[in-house]
Amino acid sequence: MNGQAAVSPFSIASIVVSMTIAAIGSGIMFAYVPFMLTRSETPWAAGAAVTAVAFGGLVGCVLGGPLIKRVGHARLFACSMAMVIIAAVLIAADLPAYIWIFARGIYGAAANVNFIIAQSWLNHAASNEWRGKAMSFFYMAYVLGLGCGNWIFGQIPTDGNLAPLAVVFFTALAILPIGLTRLPNPPAPARVNVDIKMAWKISPVGLVGVLASGGLSMVVQGFLPIYASTNNVSQTDVAMLMFVMQTGLLFVQYPLGILSDRMDRRIVLLITCVLIVFAGFGAFFSSFSHLYILMIVFLIFGGSVETVYSVANAHANDRADPGDFVPLSSTLLVAWSTAATIVPLMVTMLTPVLGGKTFIVAAMAVAVVYGLFVLQRLKERGPAPEAERESHEVRSAQLPNAAALTEPGAVNPGN
Incomplete structure (x- = not known):
């Protein structure tokens, strides 16, 4: 417990509730921005906005720890939520597309700082006995909040600025629970070095898997609404498609995660890569005239991407000594953020040449390359010993393990 008195699971509800409410606003904006930009005079800006979110997240990784050390968790949480509101207001105003891209960059930085704060606070407040369950519940609540936001977008008129105003409302509401919490602030963070070597x-498989999941997550989650909007799919159907995709965390990652506790995680990663390729073929050859089939395809697509992140992360932790956990986790986070910036940028540049399905081909290519890498490692190293394996926890590629950047010591209990 890092020197803190034990608290009950109910006491961390304020953190989970705040982040879930914030996720609703994020879900609205993740659907609204690409839907509107693809219908504007600068449709290329929709892909650029996806890259901006990821790059902003990378900036948030760099700035989050030092800022928390300077002002504390609670104050910085309010400030970063204020930055989300500023980004929403910029989008609500009648401004050029490059301002929208800049606003999405602000959101990306602020959102990653929020992730760092929330995960760090949960890690320090929760006891060893229920920390894993609390974090899994937190991930599921956040992703389902995103899905609810996607669905709400489908009910909001887009001929005004009601959608970004709804984001302002939910973000402001999200400040209240964590602003009123009685939980003490965690200790000031220590400097953590990123060590790729x-x-x-x-774990080469873990490091490359997190890299792959960064690109996969931002490509699939970010470009699906762009792809749907450019094919003249209605606002309601775009919202429902994104909502269904978020449920892949429950219907795909959870059972595959349990399977990874019972067999070599690398084999599960291979199975997941095959699922991504099959889902990619399904998405490539299906049309929006069979929307329900596409919903199932992207449920598998999204859930498989989430699985790559969670199982690769667990595989890396299986092999890490306790003293290596913090630098390993922070290195994996920076690797995720870097790939999440570079891959969408490449897709944005190639889409005008190769067409709207470029993101599907890119996701399949990443899965094939990673699957071949895992297969090679299996041939070189053989099966993993049972003793090295820890219990799998639900994790989301949309909410990477940011808490390590604020850990005060070298050991994070419960991981």
Whole structure:
């Protein structure tokens, strides 16, 4: 417990509730921005906005820890939520597309700072006995909040600025629970070094898997609404398609995560890569005239992407010594953020040349390359010993493990 008195699971509800409410606003904006930009005079800006979110997240990784050390968790949470509101207001105003892209960059930085704060606070407040369950519940609540936001977008008129105003409302509402919490602030964070060489030595499959999941997550989650909007899919159907995709965390990642506790995680990662490729073929050859089939396809697509992140992360942790957990986790987070910036940027540049299905081909290509890498490692190293395996926890590629950037020591209990 890092020197803190034990608290009940109910006491962390304020953190989970705040982040879930914030996720509703994020879900609205993740659907609204690409839907509107693809119908504007600068449709290329929709892909650029996806890249801006990821790049902003990378900036948030760099700035989050030092800012928390300077002002504390609660104050910075309010400030970062204020930045989300500023980004929503910029989008609500009748401004050029490049301002929208800049606003999405602000959101990306602020959102990652929020992730760092919330995960760090949960890690320090929760006891060893229920920390894993609390974090899994937190991930599921956040992703389902995103899905609810996607669905709400489908009910909001887009001929005004009601959608970004709804984001302002939900973000402001999200400040209240955590602003009123009685939980003490965690200790000031220590400086954590990013060590790619160390992460590779511990787990090449884990490091490359997190890299792959960064690109996969931002490509699939970010470009689906763009793809649907450019094919003249209605606002309601775009919202429902994105909502269904978010449920892949429950219907795909959860059972595959349980399977990874019972067999070599690398085999589960191979199975997941095959699922991504099959889902990619389904998405590539299906049309929006069979929307319900596409919903199932993207449920599998999204859930498989989430599985790559969670199982690769668990595989890396299986092989790490307790003293290596913090630098390993922070290295994996930076790797995720870097890939999440570069891959969408490449897709944005190639889409005008190769067409709207470029993101599907890119996701399939990443899955094939990673699957071949995992297969090679299996041939070289053989099966993993049972003793090395820890219990799998639900994790979301949309909410990477940011807490490590604020850990005060070298050991994070419960992981």
